[in-house]
Every structure is written in structure tokens, then in C-alpha cells.
Amino acid sequence: KAGVTQTPRYLIKTRGQQVTLSCSPISGHRSVSWYQQTPGQGLQFLFEYFSETQRNKGNFPGRFSGRQFSNSRSEMNVSTLELGDSALYLCASSLGLDTQYFGPGTRLTVL
Amino acid sequence: GDSVTQMEGPVTLSEEAFLTINCTYTATGYPSLFWYVQYPGEGLQLLLKATKADDKGSNKGFEATYRKETTSFHLEKGSVQVSDSAVYFCARSSYNTDKLIFGTGTRLQVFP
Numbered sequence: 001k002a003g004v005t006q007t008p009r010y011l012i013k014t015r016g017q018q019v020t021l022s023c024s025p026i027s028g029h030r031s032v033s034w035y036q037q038t039p040g041q042g043l044q045f046l047f048e049y050f051s052e053t054q055r056n057k058g059n060f061p062g063r064f065s066g067r068q069f070s071n072s073r074s075e076m077n078v079s080t081l082e083l084g085d086s087a088l089y090l091c092a093s094s095l096g097l098d099t100q101y102f103g104p105g106t107r108l109t110v111l
Numbered sequence: 112g113d114s115v116t117q118m119e120g121p122v123t124l125s126e127e128a129f130l131t132i133n134c135t136y137t138a139t140g141y142p143s144l145f146w147y148v149q150y151p152g153e154g155l156q157l158l159l160k161a162t163k164a165d166d167k168g169s170n171k172g173f174e175a176t177y178r179k180e181t182t183s184f185h186l187e188k189g190s191v192q193v194s195d196s197a198v199y200f201c202a203r204s205s206y207n208t209d210k211l212i213f214g215t216g217t218r219l220q221v222f223p
Binding site: 004006031033035042043045048050055056058090092094096097098099100101102103104105 | 143145147153154155156157160200207208209210211212213214215216
């Protein structure tokens with residue numbers, strides 16, 4: 001069974017731009033969660049989707065948003081990028097209230 | 112609030128040495144506990160998990176026991192290899208959500 005896939009793997013943007021990251025969960029998984037990983041803050045929870053509904057949200061500004069489609073694929077969007085948004089963005093999927101499996105991440109660099 | 116505390120790294124060991132990485136968690140509810148490993152340039156891989164008190168998770172020679180009385184989930188391996196060099200994250204689940212709460216990670220460096 002294929003694992004969690006994330007696209008793109010690497011992204012370079014400039015301040016003020018917006019970006020969309022994509023995540024395809026393991027087949028059959030209906031829950032997708034997003035995390036931001038930085039050297040200073042570690043792994044921080046962004047949001048969680050289950051069956052197209054946002055079930056939980058972390059403490060991030062409104063510039064960070066996400067959605068989930070009927071096929072369980074998810075996207076997250078960051079608008080008006082800031083230098084501090086440079087991070088590894090990790091997506092994880094699960095059957096729902098179950099063990100989470102992570103993708104390889106998208107490395108975002110904001111210049 | 113809920114939290115996970117891990118020992119600071121880096122942990123530096125010679126090949127075949129014994130490894131312990133300490134992890135403690137806040138005892139709110141009855142969380143599941145996890146160890147994830149991250150190799151350079153990669154995402155997180157599930158190493159092992161335990162879902163209730165006294166459970167022992169094990170995988171690839173690594174073990175951790177869910178200790179409710181000490182709210183701990185320490186990671187151990189009897190004989191580390193150079194290929195075990197990575198960052199190890201302890202995590203706990205949250206109530207009624209898939210949100211994981213992670214420790215800060217512990218970097219392990221194994222030298223031949």
C-alpha cells in the first residue's frame with residue numbers, strides 16, 4: 001500500500017506570496033493532519049480534517065488554512081508569506097482516532 | 112495543558128552501546144504513546160507505540176514500556192548501530208482527536 005505523499009517536496013517563495021501544499025493520504029484513511037516543523041518551535045499542530053470537516057485547529061494565524069476533498073486528499077494554504085513561515089510542513093493520515101503515518105514533508109523556504 | 116518532555120540531545124554513543132532516551136508525559140486521560148524517528152531530509156516514521164498501561168511497544172530492536180505510575184515511555188535499545196543515527200520524537204495522543212503532542216526530539220549520533 002502506498003504511503004502518504006506530499007507535493008511539492010521543495011518550494012521557494014518570497015515574502016507576501018501565497019502557497020498551496022498538497023497531501024494524499026494512505027488509501028482508506030479519512031483523517032489528515034498537518035504539522036509545522038521548525039528548529040526553534042519543533043513540531044506544532046496546524047489542523048486536522050476528517051471526512052472533509054475540520055475537526056481541530058492549532059494556534060496559528062488565519063493566514064494558515066486548509067481543506068479536505070471527498071477523496072480525502074488535503075491541501076493547506078498559507079497566504080501573505082512571512083520569513084518565519086519557512087519550515088518543513090508534514091502531513092499525516094490515519095483511519096481516524098488511530099495511529100498516524102507521516103509523509104516526507106514539503107520544505108518551504110521564504111525569501 | 113498536555114505535554115511531552117524528552118531528554119535533551121545530542122546523545123552520542125559508540126556502535127553496540129546501550130541506548131536510553133527518556134520521555135515523560137502529562138497524565139491527562141489515557142493517551143496512546145508513540146516513538147517516531149526522523150532521518151535527515153525525511154518525514155517521521157513510526158517506530159513503535161503502546162496504547163495502554165504496561166504495554167510494551169517494540170520494533171527493530173527498540174523497546175518502550177508504557178509506565179502509568181511514573182508517566183514515562185522511555186526508549187531503549189540494547190545495541191545501537193551507526194544506521195540508528197537520527198532524531199527520535201516521543202509523542203502522546205490527545206482526547207477525541209488525531210492531534211499528536213510531541214516532545215522536542217532527541218538527536219542520536221552513533222559512531223563506529
